[in-house]
Amino acid sequence: MKNLSVTKKLLISYVVLVVAVAALSVALILPKEIETMETNLERTLSRIAYILAYDKEIIDSLKGGEISGNLRERLDDISELTKSNIDYIVIANTKSIRLYHHDHKLIGKNFVGGDEAEALAGIIDSYVTTWKGDPDIQKRAFHSVRDDDGKIIGFVMTSTSTKNIELHKWEIIFQAGGFLGISLIAGLLLAFGISWSIRRILLGYDPTTFAQMYLQREEILDKLIEGIFVVNEQQRVIYKNLPARSYISADYLSNDSTLYPIFSDCLKSNVTISWSMMELQEKSFLVSVVPLRPLENLDAVMIILRNRTEFVNLTEQLTGSNHIIDALRANTHEYRNKLHIIYGLLRLGEIKQAMEFISEQSVGGNGKNILRLIHDKTVAALLLGKANRAEELGISFNLRRDSHLPEKNSLLSTKEIVLIVGNLIENSFEAMADSKNSRQVEVFIAANEEGLTITVDDTGCGMSDEQISKVLSEPYTTKGSGHGYGMRLIREVVAKHNGFLQIDSESGAGTSIAVNINAEFGVTDNDKTRNS
Secondary structure, three states, X not given: OOOOXXXXXXXXXXXXXXXXXXXXXXXXXXXXHHHXXXXXXXXXXXXXXXXXXXXXXXXXXXXXXXXXHHHHHHHHHHHHHOOOOOOEEEEEEXXXXXXXXXXXXXXXXXXXXXXXXXXHHOOOOEEEEEEEOOOOEEEEEEEEEEXXXXXXXXXXXXXXXXXXXXXXXXXXXXXXXXXXXXHHHHHHHHHXXXXXXXXXXXXXXXXXXXXXXXXXXXXXXXXXXXXEEEEEOOOEEEEEOHHHHHHOOOOEOOOOOOOHHHHHHHHHHOOOEEEXXXXXXXXXXXXXXXXXXXXXXXOEEEEEEEEHHHHHHHHHHHHOHHHHHHHHXXXXXXXXXXXXXXXXXXXXXXXXXXXXHHHHHHOOHHHHHHHHHEOOHHHHHHHHHHHHHHHHHOOEXXXXXXXXXXXXXXXXXXXXXXXXXHHHHHHHHHHOOOOOOOOEEEEEEEEOOOEEEEEEEEOOOOOOHHHHHHXXXXXXXXXXXXXXXXXXXXXXXXXXXXOEEEEEEEOOOEEEEEEEEEHHHOOOOOOOOEOO
């Protein structure tokens, strides 16, 4: 039943109901009806026998010992009128000689059966017997006939064959069956009608399918980053997805609400308002308002909220620009301090010392090493910024001397390299936030005709096997909600280029993450990240 449509469930349920009612009728009602029919038939037999037993003309005929022609014709008419219930009408004298039988050939012959004795003996004037004759069984009603002095002068017998009784039984059964059949057909039509009406209301979908679609829609909408809620003309919120519930606590939109002006404008103009920036509950949102009236004939609007901070952060992660910005910010801060030192030395007249300081900075070991090995200026700027950031955090940052990255390579774009390197280094910095080990980060970047390799090693907190598994399969982070996208973006880049992502780590000892892109595999659309 679980996999059946609602239409089939309605049909099956109704058929079962009708069959159950039919069975109940047969078991309880039908026997009583048949019993009642038999009782009524016996009463009919007895009543007609009673009427004939007190008929004056019949009494006079029994006194005279002969039935007149007129009386015989009248009795024939009675037999014809009652033939649906009565098969035989017999009038006999005290010697059980038939004075009347509808089969005139039997008149004058002895009554057969012997069950008339009680009527002739006067023990009981009226009674019913069941006589087993040949070829059938009969129900017989007897009534004594008495003269004016109360003396028994004969009897009247009316009877019907059990075949007639069975015929009446089958009539009752057929009537009940016909009624149940009509009920079944009417019920099936009603079930079809209800099912069709439900499907029409549900736009042609079966209710089970519609319910599944509704639950899927709810699941999808609740998984979105955007908050979506629908507000009707009375300013009442009639739908909110999960993110929207954290943005809007009330179920209505007051006139003094920040959202009210654009809600009102959209409802009046029937025009979509796209991505206006506004402050709600001390948070910055991008707001879009879409009218629903043209599509649903509903006076309502759908309001979409995007947390501006999260949106900007996600955009920066997608483009890698946040890492470049961090690098430029670190360089700006570092060089501002150095300019202040040079300016101070010149003001003090220490020209020679200022020149020595400038010379020392221009040939700085780490910066010089980065510029010599990394010819892609954007990536070099990123590494310089991360080096300066590492110095501020008290972390030893080193680019391996066997690294080499040409200005252009055919395997990864500059944006993709920035995304991978920037996220891996930033994760290493964060992994050493509470590390008691020596805080070191080592980066290796090498690209040639055979492939491109990027590795970042740190001496941070490390990861367990379970954490590694999660990092390789889902947006996982130990930094709280809103994070974990960096590694997912790296996995997507690696999968896009059919590369390899490998993580070696030990809790409390550090982590080594390597990305390898082999030239022989080429650039594909395969989205399968492989962990070697």
